[in-house]
Amino acid sequence: MYLRAANINIDDSVLVQQSQMGDTTAMERLILKYQNRIYNVILKMCGNPDDAAELAQEAFVKVIESIDRFQGKSSFYTWLFRIAVNLTLNHCQRSSRTAARSLDAEETEPDGTTSLVLRECLSDERAVDPATVAQSRELCELAKKCLLQLDEPQRAVVVLRDIEGMDYAQIAEVLNIELGTVRSRLSRARGNLREILEAMLK
Amino acid sequence: MKPNPNLDELLSSFMDGELSPRQRTEVQRMAAHDPAVARRLRQLQNCRTLFCSLPPAEAPGDLLEQIKQSLERKTLLQEHPVSPKRAAGVIHLVFRKLVAAAAMISLLAVLGAVIYQIVAPVPGGGPELVATATNPSQPVPDDRGGPTPAIVVADAGFSGRLELRTAAFGSTDTFVRREIQTCGLTNLAEAGIGNDQRIYEVAGSREGINRLIASLGGVWQDFDSAALQVNPPDSTARPVTIESVTPEQIAAVVARNSTEASFETAAAYAVMNRVVRSIPGGELPSVHEDAGSLLAMGTVPQPKLAGPQEPISATHTPAQGTTQASLTIVLLRTTK
Numbered sequence: 001m002y003l004r005a006a007n008i009n010i011d012d013s014v015l016v017q018q019s020q021m022g023d024t025t026a027m028e029r030l031i032l033k034y035q036n037r038i039y040n041v042i043l044k045m046c047g048n049p050d051d052a053a054e055l056a057q058e059a060f061v062k063v064i065e066s067i068d069r070f071q072g073k074s075s076f077y078t079w080l081f082r083i084a085v086n087l088t089l090n091h092c093q094r095s096s097r098t099a100a101r102s103l104d105a106e107e108t109e110p111d112g113t114t115s116l117v118l119r120e121c122l123s124d125e126r127a128v129d130p131a132t133v134a135q136s137r138e139l140c141e142l143a144k145k146c147l148l149q150l151d152e153p154q155r156a157v158v159v160l161r162d163i164e165g166m167d168y169a170q171i172a173e174v175l176n177i178e179l180g181t182v183r184s185r186l187s188r189a190r191g192n193l194r195e196i197l198e199a200m201l202k
Numbered sequence: 203m204k205p206n207p208n209l210d211e212l213l214s215s216f217m218d219g220e221l222s223p224r225q226r227t228e229v230q231r232m233a234a235h236d237p238a239v240a241r242r243l244r245q246l247q248n249c250r251t252l253f254c255s256l257p258p259a260e261a262p263g264d265l266l267e268q269i270k271q272s273l274e275r276k277t278l279l280q281e282h283p284v285s286p287k288r289a290a291g292v293i294h295l296v297f298r299k300l301v302a303a304a305a306m307i308s309l310l311a312v313l314g315a316v317i318y319q320i321v322a323p324v325p326g327g328g329p330e331l332v333a334t335a336t337n338p339s340q341p342v343p344d345d346r347g348g349p350t351p352a353i354v355v356a357d358a359g360f361s362g363r364l365e366l367r368t369a370a371f372g373s374t375d376t377f378v379r380r381e382i383q384t385c386g387l388t389n390l391a392e393a394g395i396g397n398d399q400r401i402y403e404v405a406g407s408r409e410g411i412n413r414l415i416a417s418l419g420g421v422w423q424d425f426d427s428a429a430l431q432v433n434p435p436d437s438t439a440r441p442v443t444i445e446s447v448t449p450e451q452i453a454a455v456v457a458r459n460s461t462e463a464s465f466e467t468a469a470a471y472a473v474m475n476r477v478v479r480s481i482p483g484g485e486l487p488s489v490h491e492d493a494g495s496l497l498a499m500g501t502v503p504q505p506k507l508a509g510p511q512e513p514i515s516a517t518h519t520p521a522q523g524t525t526q527a528s529l530t531i532v533l534l535r536t537t538k
Contacts, residue, residue, distance in 0.1 A: 028266060031265075031266055031269065032266065035261040035265050035266070036258065036259075036260050036261045037258075038261070039259060039260070039261035039262075039265070040258045040259045040260075040261075043259045044256070044259075049259075052259075053261070053262050053265065053268075056261060056265060057265060057268045057269050057272055058272075060265075060269045061269055061272050061273060061276070064269070064273060120248070121248045121249060121251065121252045122245065122248065122249070123244075123245075123248065128248045128251050128252070130251050130254065130255040131255075133251065133252055133255035133256075139252070140255075140256050140257065143252050143253055143256055144256065147253070158253060161218065162250055162253040162254045163253065163254070163256060163258075167218075167220070168215075168218070168220050183211055183214070183215055183220070184207075184211055186214055186218075187207070187210045187211035187213075187214040187215075188207070188210075190210070190214055190246055190249060190250065191207075191210055193249055193253070194245060194246070194249045197249065197252075
């Protein structure tokens, strides 16, 4: 899963060059290549499918408008995610109060099966099976809600690392922060997520 | 186990493969020897597995189409970005340009009319003003070497008033009195108010008046100011006054063959002199006299202001015909 971020740059430079020369097909190929990843990251960060679609659209429009100014100092992949993540963080900060109220209103308790799987996740006895997690729709919803309870900077590093699969250097580039900050922020975010999950089981 | 931030950071980096080989070996050794570290590592790994296993969401199928539409909307907005403020500014600018153009056209029309009045050919040709004072009996040859034809003017009469101000009052007064006689003019009345003002009522032919003006041209630089008031052909109109009048202009006015023509010429000069005085430097582009034109139009000499100029000599041909013109000369003393 973590290999996918490393393998997506193969043809980017060619497509970007063609886009800069006015080749709209090349730009369409870039959009089609990244639209799901961008949408997925934005959705996990903001939690609302409509907002995510709108933000993804806005991010790509911005990329198209700015492609002439892209100099290739960073990879297109990190440049694209930087635009998308910045837009999403700004959006989240604007609507943070609304999101908090929404979460409070929708607070749910896991049912029996979900509680069992969740206990396994939090157990230190044995490793949890990822397939089991993926099959439990309710557990997935629970995990998404946990994510939304983190503050935006911590949420961003978790999403970029554990969901998008970026390495620390890429995260540092996307968020424009130091590598050490990525390390410490991610560690704190994971600790906080565990505490939030444990609180759900009580 | 109580969470240890430093240990958690190390374990977190270990899970992500972000440690150096030496650090990695160290963590593995710690986990192998310390069950608490091993448990904490398992907790963190399970927690991470939960989020890593979240199924990826797919973007809406029409996202690309939405992006295209958004770009089209933006392009349309950029093609018609007329804000009300900007539109008002454009209208204001166009209005100002139109007003400026209209003003320029009006000014050109007025100047054109004035110039036409001055340079319009006179039926029967124009008069010749200059002759030599040293040999008055001989006509002055023209540019082609031939003699200048004598001026014969048949008109209804000219009536005007020439007001001259000078500091050299005494000498000028004597000069004027003598030249009136020399030019064959009749001094109908002469009045003086103290030593500061003298009035001459001069009558005679137009040529005689012109000769007198030509003579005065020789001392024109002594005048501080000169103004010619020309009476209209009928009593209903108001007289016109040419400020800073020059001898050439007076000659041109006097030489016209009718009162009406003289008055029109005077009116044109009055306007022209006003325009010239309003221009810095007080000069107009030069237009040289030709055979058909009445007068050279060029740098308009103004008493004292234009500096010394070539004296205009008078002919001493005897006056012809009956009285056709009358000129009141008012000589005023100025103090320096």
